[in-house]
Amino acid sequence: MLEAAAEMTACIPRLRRYARALVGNPAAADDLVQDTVERGWSRIAEWQREREMRAWLFGIMHNLHVDALRARRLQTTALDDDMPEPSHASNPAAGLEVRDMQAALDVLPLEQREILLLVGLEGMSYDQVAGALGMPLGTVMSRLSRGREKLRTLMEGRAAPVLPLQVVK
Amino acid sequence: MNALPVTEADLHAYVDGLLPLARQAEIEAWLAARPEEAARVNAYRSQNLALRQLFDPVLDEAVPPAIRPPVRRPWWIGSAGRYAAAVLIALLGGVAGWTVRGAAPQAGAASGQAQFAAAGTANGLARQAAIAHAVYSPEVRHPVEVGAEQEAHLVAWLSKRLGKPVRPPHLGKLGYDLIGGRLLPGEQGPVAQFMYQDGAGKRLTLYLSTEQASAADTGFRFVQEGKVGVFYWIDGDFGYALSASAGKGELAAVATAVHAQLE
Numbered sequence: 001m002l003e004a005a006a007e008m009t010a011c012i013p014r015l016r017r018y019a020r021a022l023v024g025n026p027a028a029a030d031d032l033v034q035d036t037v038e039r040g041w042s043r044i045a046e047w048q049r050e051r052e053m054r055a056w057l058f059g060i061m062h063n064l065h066v067d068a069l070r071a072r073r074l075q076t077t078a079l080d081d082d083m084p085e086p087s088h089a090s091n092p093a094a095g096l097e098v099r100d101m102q103a104a105l106d107v108l109p110l111e112q113r114e115i116l117l118l119v120g121l122e123g124m125s126y127d128q129v130a131g132a133l134g135m136p137l138g139t140v141m142s143r144l145s146r147g148r149e150k151l152r153t154l155m156e157g158r159a160a161p162v163l164p165l166q167v168v169k
Numbered sequence: 170m171n172a173l174p175v176t177e178a179d180l181h182a183y184v185d186g187l188l189p190l191a192r193q194a195e196i197e198a199w200l201a202a203r204p205e206e207a208a209r210v211n212a213y214r215s216q217n218l219a220l221r222q223l224f225d226p227v228l229d230e231a232v233p234p235a236i237r238p239p240v241r242r243p244w245w246i247g248s249a250g251r252y253a254a255a256v257l258i259a260l261l262g263g264v265a266g267w268t269v270r271g272a273a274p275q276a277g278a279a280s281g282q283a284q285f286a287a288a289g290t291a292n293g294l295a296r297q298a299a300i301a302h303a304v305y306s307p308e309v310r311h312p313v314e315v316g317a318e319q320e321a322h323l324v325a326w327l328s329k330r331l332g333k334p335v336r337p338p339h340l341g342k343l344g345y346d347l348i349g350g351r352l353l354p355g356e357q358g359p360v361a362q363f364m365y366q367d368g369a370g371k372r373l374t375l376y377l378s379t380e381q382a383s384a385a386d387t388g389f390r391f392v393q394e395g396k397v398g399v400f401y402w403i404d405g406d407f408g409y410a411l412s413a414s415a416g417k418g419e420l421a422a423v424a425t426a427v428h429a430q431l432e
Contacts, residue, residue, distance in 0.1 A: 005238040008238045009237060012232050012236055012237070013228045013232065014228065016227050016232065016236075020224055020227045021220065021223070021224045030233055033236050034235055034236045037236055037237065037239075038238075040238070041238040101216075102223060116216075117220065119185055120185070120220050125187060126182075126187075141177070141181065144181055145181065148181070148213045151216055152216070155212070156212070
């Protein structure tokens with residue numbers, strides 16, 4: 001039990017790094033980490049030793065985050081990979097001139113952002129990501145590809161297709 | 170060259186350094202002839218770098234203390250805890266009463282309460298020990314975190330966490346065998362609890378805290394509420410509190426043995 005606790009504790013800095021990138025706001029990110037650790041601990045019996053604890057915890061964090069967004073109704077329709085992405089450019093600055101990585105990340109759809117971060121920041125293999133998020137490898141690859149390309153477009157200031165004006169709120 | 174065709178997945182694996190060296194060389198050769206693709210791959214690499222630069226500093230930040238596996242699940246969470254909380258509220262009333270009676274006989278109830286609430290005092294020690302005894306001594310399945318069979322580990326662990334050498338006294342001559350111990354949250358940091366049991370299953374807990382280090386040494390003090398008695402004293406770096414469902418005479422004998430062994 002203490003070993004599991006020590007192993008979980010050792011994962012916390014990386015969970016925090018990932019959550020910070022995923023959520024942006026440091027306090028909200030730490031809340032997510034805390035919820036993840038608590039949920040993980042309450043289900044520690046489900047964790048099999050042969051499974052890497054880190055990937056298992058990232059999976060828990062993914063589920064908690066998705067649930068929280070759903071609960072807050074920020075996401076009212078499930079985004080299909082083949083659906084055109086809705087505009088996230090309700091922030092006028094996000095349109096053409098996003099050069100800042102953090103701002104660019106916020107603009108990425110969550111489903112692409114999390115995979116891009118697990119691979120690029122966390123250094124997970126594609127198989128590990130597929131396992132942690134419980135999705136097919138093909139989905140991981142297509143979202144990674146789309147996310148990276150979108151991020152590149154944003155970082156280079158060539159914004160995605162010009163969108164019609166939107167009414168903010 | 171009869172290399173395999175280069176797929177989008179290959180390019181990403183190349184970006185992420187996930188390819189075997191031979192395949193990596195093939196991709197490099199492929200990219201050399203395709204500047205647009207090479208630029209894309211470079212951009213993806215810079216993304217990884219930028220992410221690390223931006224977020225790696227989080228790894229070096231101190232982790233907020235609230236984020237940790239709740240090994241010692243706060244006792245007030247959960248349904249059993251709610252029951253314990255009810256017991257505790259009853260108990261707190263009792264302890265406040267003792268304080269008013271014992272330590273501050275000439276003070277009014279209000280100042281007695283204030284004194285009882287203060288951390289790091291002998292009274293605070295007795296209160297915390299009584300709570301810990303009430304919460305953990307009825308535990309059937311998890312009375313301790315580390316059992317007596319791992320006494321060396323228990324001693325090393327608690328000493329490390331309390332920052333001072335800690336060891337459980339042996340009370341076998343008085344009929345109490347060590348079951349084990351646990352770490353608990355005190356007012357300002359970790360405290361330790363050792364638990365003993367006699368042949369009839371009666372339990373006794375010894376609570377050790379370093380939070381009274383600045384307080385003056387005291388002689389033995391005793392408080393009793395219902396069946397639970399607490400003997401407590403401050404000696405050097407530690408505050409000690411011995412709790413059991415026992416009368417003053419019996420507890421005094423144990424307290425004397427504990428004190429003698431800790432000298």
